[in-house]
Amino acid sequence: MSGWIKLHRQIRHHWVWEHPEYLKAWIDILMIANHHDRKKLFNMELHEIKQGEFPTAIRKLSLRWDWSTGKVRRFLFRLKSDNMIDTRTDLGYTLVKITKYKQFQVESGTPIDTLTDTLTDTLTDTTIRIKRIKEKTICTKKSQLAKIDLKALQSEFPLVNVKKEFDDWQDYMLSIGRTYKKYNSAFRRWLRRSKPGEVAKTSDMVYVCPEHHDIKITGEKGFFKTCPKCRTRMISEYEIIERKIQDGTHD
Numbered sequence: 001m002s003g004w005i006k007l008h009r010q011i012r013h014h015w016v017w018e019h020p021e022y023l024k025a026w027i028d029i030l031m032i033a034n035h036h037d038r039k040k041l042f043n044m045e046l047h048e049i050k051q052g053e054f055p056t057a058i059r060k061l062s063l064r065w066d067w068s069t070g071k072v073r074r075f076l077f078r079l080k081s082d083n084m085i086d087t088r089t090d091l092g093y094t095l096v097k098i099t100k101y102k103q104f105q106v107e108s109g110t111p112i113d114t115l116t117d118t119l120t121d122t123l124t125d126t127t128i129r130i131k132r133i134k135e136k137t138i139c140t141k142k143s144q145l146a147k148i149d150l151k152a153l154q155s156e157f158p159l160v161n162v163k164k165e166f167d168d169w170q171d172y173m174l175s176i177g178r179t180y181k182k183y184n185s186a187f188r189r190w191l192r193r194s195k196p197g198e199v200a201k202t203s204d205m206v207y208v209c210p211e212h213h214d215i216k217i218t219g220e221k222g223f224f225k226t227c228p229k230c231r232t233r234m235i236s237e238y239e240i241i242e243r244k245i246q247d248g249t250h251d
Contacts, residue, residue, distance in 0.1 A: 052101025144183040207234040
């Protein structure tokens with residue numbers, strides 16, 4: 001078959017470029033495709049094979065490319081999934097149609113820049129789809145995270161530092177690229193798996209020196225405080241009250 005096709009530098013950014021055998025097969029498909037409409041006889045019936053199409057068989061392509069039939073099917077399926085080709089198998093043979101072949105034909109009648117435009121169009125469409133998915137995912141994630149009520153969860157999980165777990169959970173998602181459909185439910189599962197006994201640090205506590213009751217320090221729950229005067233470990237006011245009750249000295 002005479003004629004030629006153009007090859008654009010953009011192909012270096014396409015997934016077929018990463019696999020030389022795929023690149024070779026794709027270029028071969030472009031060369032096999034009809035440059036103009038033709039009619040062929042199959043099983044005593046006249047079939048019109050249009051521009052950008054060609055009749056073939058999985059077995060035929062397997063022998064042509066020296067691939068297994070399974071590999072040929074997977075390759076054609078991937079091209080079809082990426083909107084590069086379409087196929088029909090209800091005609092007694094496999095009809096391969098290159099997507100948008102005619103759309104990018106040069107009006108002057110010069111050879112069609114199919115490879116350039118098909119790849120560029122595919123890359124553009126794919127990039128737009130990926131960008132939209134990412135934007136939608138980010139928007140959904142931000143809105144859902146903003147609606148998580150940490151105070152309510154702290155009341156529900158009093159032995160867990162919910163704020164700290166929330167920060168750790170976000171770091172975990174970021175490190176592995178994890179996303180969820182329902183972030184609130186996912187975080188609740190995370191909290192249920194948190195180690196018990198981790199005292200929450202959501203409010204301040206007044207710490208008193210057991211030796212010098214006039215020395216008091218306000219700080220977060222769960223932190224050990226040391227008396228600046230005698231270096232004795234300070235205890236909370238609640239513990240002071242409990243001791244007085246046990247000693248019978250509490251009013």
